[in-house]
Amino acid sequence: MTETGAVIHVVDDDRAAREGLQFMLGSLGLEVMAHGSAADLLAKLDDTQRGCILADVRMPGMSGLELLDELKARQCPLPVIMITGHGDVPMAVRAIQAGALDFFEKPVNGMALVERIRTALTLCDEQLAVAVGRSALATQIDTLTPREAEVAKGVLAGRQNKQIAADLGISLKTVEIHRHNLMDKMNARSAADLVRMLIAAGWDA
Structure with missing residues (x-):
């Protein structure tokens, strides 16, 4: 799987889980950026670049749900897929209701995740096109x-x-x-x- 120009952002405070996802996705030809916290992602995120976000639900500081809310407030066009432990499934369901594309339980099924990433990138293309159009309209209105x-x-x-x-x-x-x-x-x-x-x-x- 090769997605030219797409960056998959992995956000997880668990270093082993974070690096495991980074290795798996990287081996499939995807460009991956790993972040140890939601704050680190927000500080480095370029939401004009094609991609998607894989975020752990339960993290110290800003949780996955709080990150989702912040991304929505920023009108970030990158779709979010939640990664959760078994006990966090109800929280992950709330994330879906709040706008996340999907959620996966640990340990993650790699092939199923890759298929969902494909869907996320297609959705990202559509949302980036909308954002570009909105920006052009804003320029005209100005x-x-x-x-x-x-x-x-x-x-x-x-x-x-x-x-x-x-x-x-x-x-x-x-x-x-x-x-x-x-x-x-x-x-x-x-x-x-x-x-x-x-x-x-x-x-x-």
């Missing part, structure tokens, strides 16, 4: 003037030009000019296009 942004919010709320004009206390003609300019900057062909873009960028309807 070019809007404050007034154009206000008009955009009005369009997002489903308001007509004359309603936006009344809301903002400006003329209908001024709204039309701002709307034309913001549509041009956003490369939006219609109001529906613009609304989809703004929602994709994280604006609330």
Whole structure:
């Protein structure tokens, strides 16, 4: 198995378990970075690079569940697979409910894990593409003037030009000019296009 450009991050405070996974995955042609704690991962993680994260559920300091929450808060696009001891299965199930892709009990079934890593990398590709698109949209939105942004919010709320004009206390003609300019900057062909873009960028309807 060779996944060019992908980095598998192994996070486990148990050195033997960490190095065992690193050796197994490395022997299959995967690039692996090992981390002894969640804090070490967060300090070194490049979440713009294709990959996934294998994290132990129970670790001193920041646990696997707390790490998952932090990664979600950072909008990290790398999928997380949890590794757990038998007694930690309920905690691992909670991790799945919180967004982890899957969990494996120790000792890990190597071939099953590799198949799940393949799935994780496919998912990562999709999520990185979304992140790139969101970044491009954010760049476009940053070019809007404050007034154009206000008009955009009005369009997002489903308001007509004359309603936006009344809301903002400006003329209908001024709204039309701002709307034309913001549509041009956003490369939006219609109001529906613009609304989809703004929602994709994280604006609330």
